[in-house]
Amino acid sequence: MALIVQKYGGTSVGGPERIRRVAARVAEERRRGSDVVVVVSAMGDTTDELLALACQVSEDPRRRHSRELDLLLSAGERVAMALLAMAIRECGVEALSFTGSQAAIITDGVHTGARIEEIRATRVREELARGRVVIVAGFQGVSRDREVTTLGRGGSDTTAVALAAALGAARCDIFTDVDGVHTADPRRVPRARRIERIDYAEMLELATSGAKVMHPRAVEIGARYRVPIRVRSSFEEGEGTLITAREAGMEDLVVTGLASESGHARLTLRGLPSGMGPMSRVLSRLAAAGVSVDMVAQADRPDGRRQLQLTVKEEALPEARALCGALVEELGGEGLEERAGLARLALVGSGMHGRPGVYARAFEALLREGIEVYALSTSSISIALLVDAANETAALQCLHEAFGLGGEQ
Amino acid sequence: MALIVQKYGGTSVGGPERIRRVAARVAEERRRGSDVVVVVSAMGDTTDELLALACQVSEDPRRRHSRELDLLLSAGERVAMALLAMAIRECGVEALSFTGSQAAIITDGVHTGARIEEIRATRVREELARGRVVIVAGFQGVSRDREVTTLGRGGSDTTAVALAAALGAARCDIFTDVDGVHTADPRRVPRARRIERIDYAEMLELATSGAKVMHPRAVEIGARYRVPIRVRSSFEEGEGTLITAREAGMEDLVVTGLASESGHARLTLRGLPSGMGPMSRVLSRLAAAGVSVDMVAQADRPDGRRQLQLTVKEEALPEARALCGALVEELGGEGLEERAGLARLALVGSGMHGRPGVYARAFEALLREGIEVYALSTSSISIALLVDAANETAALQCLHEAFGLGGEQ
Numbered sequence: 001m002a003l004i005v006q007k008y009g010g011t012s013v014g015g016p017e018r019i020r021r022v023a024a025r026v027a028e029e030r031r032r033g034s035d036v037v038v039v040v041s042a043m044g045d046t047t048d049e050l051l052a053l054a055c056q057v058s059e060d061p062r063r064r065h066s067r068e069l070d071l072l073l074s075a076g077e078r079v080a081m082a083l084l085a086m087a088i089r090e091c092g093v094e095a096l097s098f099t100g101s102q103a104a105i106i107t108d109g110v111h112t113g114a115r116i117e118e119i120r121a122t123r124v125r126e127e128l129a130r131g132r133v134v135i136v137a138g139f140q141g142v143s144r145d146r147e148v149t150t151l152g153r154g155g156s157d158t159t160a161v162a163l164a165a166a167l168g169a170a171r172c173d174i175f176t177d178v179d180g181v182h183t184a185d186p187r188r189v190p191r192a193r194r195i196e197r198i199d200y201a202e203m204l205e206l207a208t209s210g211a212k213v214m215h216p217r218a219v220e221i222g223a224r225y226r227v228p229i230r231v232r233s234s235f236e237e238g239e240g241t242l243i244t245a246r247e248a249g250m251e252d253l254v255v256t257g258l259a260s261e262s263g264h265a266r267l268t269l270r271g272l273p274s275g276m277g278p279m280s281r282v283l284s285r286l287a288a289a290g291v292s293v294d295m296v297a298q299a300d301r302p303d304g305r306r307q308l309q310l311t312v313k314e315e316a317l318p319e320a321r322a323l324c325g326a327l328v329e330e331l332g333g334e335g336l337e338e339r340a341g342l343a344r345l346a347l348v349g350s351g352m353h354g355r356p357g358v359y360a361r362a363f364e365a366l367l368r369e370g371i372e373v374y375a376l377s378t379s380s381i382s383i384a385l386l387v388d389a390a391n392e393t394a395a396l397q398c399l400h401e402a403f404g405l406g407g408e409q
Numbered sequence: 410m411a412l413i414v415q416k417y418g419g420t421s422v423g424g425p426e427r428i429r430r431v432a433a434r435v436a437e438e439r440r441r442g443s444d445v446v447v448v449v450s451a452m453g454d455t456t457d458e459l460l461a462l463a464c465q466v467s468e469d470p471r472r473r474h475s476r477e478l479d480l481l482l483s484a485g486e487r488v489a490m491a492l493l494a495m496a497i498r499e500c501g502v503e504a505l506s507f508t509g510s511q512a513a514i515i516t517d518g519v520h521t522g523a524r525i526e527e528i529r530a531t532r533v534r535e536e537l538a539r540g541r542v543v544i545v546a547g548f549q550g551v552s553r554d555r556e557v558t559t560l561g562r563g564g565s566d567t568t569a570v571a572l573a574a575a576l577g578a579a580r581c582d583i584f585t586d587v588d589g590v591h592t593a594d595p596r597r598v599p600r601a602r603r604i605e606r607i608d609y610a611e612m613l614e615l616a617t618s619g620a621k622v623m624h625p626r627a628v629e630i631g632a633r634y635r636v637p638i639r640v641r642s643s644f645e646e647g648e649g650t651l652i653t654a655r656e657a658g659m660e661d662l663v664v665t666g667l668a669s670e671s672g673h674a675r676l677t678l679r680g681l682p683s684g685m686g687p688m689s690r691v692l693s694r695l696a697a698a699g700v701s702v703d704m705v706a707q708a709d710r711p712d713g714r715r716q717l718q719l720t721v722k723e724e725a726l727p728e729a730r731a732l733c734g735a736l737v738e739e740l741g742g743e744g745l746e747e748r749a750g751l752a753r754l755a756l757v758g759s760g761m762h763g764r765p766g767v768y769a770r771a772f773e774a775l776l777r778e779g780i781e782v783y784a785l786s787t788s789s790i791s792i793a794l795l796v797d798a799a800n801e802t803a804a805l806q807c808l809h810e811a812f813g814l815g816g817e818q
Binding site: 020061069075076089102 | 463465466483485487491495498511557
C-alpha cells in the first residue's frame, strides 16, 4: 500500500472550520487506500502570538532563553495536531497524533534552529500498520539529551520531507495557500503561471532566492533522498507542482522561473593594493564576524589598484560597513562606497547551462526598461542580479516576458 | 538547604505582568537560600479555551478522543512554564522548566483523569543540585507507554504536593487568589476568618465538601507523606493557612470550618419490605450504573414496612430516579419521592468527636432561622446537612455564629 505524507501549513488549519476541511481531505486520501502520515503546523498566527508573549517577559527571548522558547513555541503544533486527530476520527477514520518527541524526530541541540539528525520511526510505523492515520507535529523535535527543540521557520516542511524519506513514502504533499510553484510571484507578475514539474536543483535555487512556497532545507532533503514532493493548494483541487529529480521527459526551458527578494546592499572598497591578499583578508574578517557575503567581484584599474565589490543582506550592513571601513584604512585603500535598498532577482533554469545568449537576453530586456544592474552572479542553473528595490516588480515583469514564461496566451 | 515547592494557579499567572510578579517572588525565595521547585498551571482560562476549541471539532471530545484531548490540554501548562522560566531568568536567577514527561511524573493510563503512580525525580534533583530553580508543568504526566496524560481538575495541586513528597521538601506552598483557608466562604459569610492551622483530615473534609481552595487528592497525598502544605495568596503577603498533621499545640475547636455545595437531591423509596435485602439491592443497582450515593438512611414504620432515603448529586438524578422507580415496583414498594435543589453543608472539626451537644447546637441554630434539614450524616470529624439551596447562605451564617467561628471581634 502506498504511503503518502501530507503537510498542512498554519493557514490551512487556521480555525476549527478549516481543520474539519483538512480532516475530510485526509480521510478521503485514506479511503482511497493509501497509508497517510500528516505533518501539521501551528494554527494561524499562533507561533507569532507565543513569541509576542515571550517578548513581554524578556527583551530578547531568542538569544537569552532559547531552550525555554522552544518549549513555548512547541505548544502551537501540539494544539493543532490534537485537534486535527480529533477531527479525522470524527470522519470515521482511526487516527492519532504524536509530538516531535513521540515521533522520535531526533535533532541536534541547537535551540530555535535545530537540524534533524535521525528519525526513529518505529512508533509511527506501528500505528500505520494498525491502519491508523498518524499526525505528527511539524517544526519540532527532541535532542539526544531529551530537550525539546524547534527547527526554525519553515521547519514543518522539513519535518514532512524528512519523515517521507525515513518512511520511504511514495510522495510528500505540501498543502499551502497557493496552488503550486509559479514562474514568478503572481502578485508581482500577473501573467505568472503554475509550473507543472520542476527539478530539485531549480526548486532549491528558487527557494533560496525568495520564493516562499517551500523551505530550502526541505528541498535539500527531498533531493538527497529522492522524495517526490508535490506543492498544492489546501483550498482547491488541482495537480499543483511536482518536484522530482530531472528526468528525460521534462521540459527543457532556458528559464523555469523567477524569484526575488528585497533587502540587499552592495559595498565597494576602492583603490586597494593588487594581489589576492586584500580580498582574502576582507572575506576572512567578515566571516569571523558572522557576516554572510552573497556576491563577490573584483576589478583591476589601469594603475594596478584593485576594486572589491561585495553584497550582503541589509541587516548585516552596519557590521559589514564598519569592518570594511576599517579594512580600507588598514590596507591603504581609497575609500568605501555603499548602495542599499537593492532587490535580488534570480532567473532559474536547468536549461540555461551552455545555452548562449541568456545574459544578453536578460540585459537587453532590462535596458529597454532603463533598469540598472548593480551586481550579478551566476551558477550553472541560475543568474542573480541586484537592482533598485523600486524596480523589483518591473524587472520581474520584463524578464518574465523576455523568457516567454507567460506561455502562449 | 531547605527545599520549598511552590504552586501557582492559573489566575496567578494570568498574563505577562502577573508572570513577572510571580517570578520576582520565586527569585526572592531562592535568594533567601532555599532550593525552589515551582509547579505552574495554565495561564488564566487557557484550559477552558482549549477545551472549547476541541468542542468545535467534536461533540464530546472527553469521551471520544481522550488521548488527543490530553495532548491538547497539556499545551497550556507548557506555555506558562516556559514563560515563567524566562521571567525568573530575567530576574538573574538560573531556572529551567520541565514538562510532566521531562520531570518523569509517571501516571496510570487513564486519560483526562490519570493518577500519579511514581515520580522519578532524578532530572529535577540534578538541576536543583546545580543551583537552578526548576519549574514543572502542573496537571500533566506521562504513562508507562509514553502517552501524555492529564490529572483532571485541580491536578496542579496534586502535582505540587506529590513532587514535594518525592523530593522530601520542607514545605509545599499553594499560591492562589485567596489568602488561605477560611472558616466559611467569605462571599457568603462576611464574618468568616482565615484559619491559621488545620490538620489534614479536617482539610480533606472541607475540600470534599465544596471548599475550592485545594483539591482533595492533593490533601490526601500530603497527609500520606506528611508534607506540610501552606495555602497563601499570590497577590499579597501573609502567613496563609498551614495544613499539617494534628499536633499537641493545635487549637481544639469543636468546629474548625464550614463548607457547602449546591446541586444535591434526595430520593425517598416508601413502603419497601423489611429486612436488609431491599437496601442492599438498591445500593448495588446504583453502584453498577455508576451512580455515587452520598448519604443513606432507613426508617421502619409501625406496620413493619421500611423507608429508604438516599442523596445523590443532581446530575445523577435522572438515572437514579429511573433505577429507584423500577426498584420500588420490583420490590412491591408504595412509591418514590424526590426533592431536588438542595445544598449540602459540612461542619468540620477534629474536636467534635465525643463532645456532647454539637448536634443540638447546630439544630437549635437552624430552627431559630426556620431552616429545615432534609438529610444528615456524620463522621468522627464532621456533620453534613442538606437544606434548601435557597437557605444555603443563611444556614452557613447562623452555624458560623453558633459555633463562634467569627472570633471575638
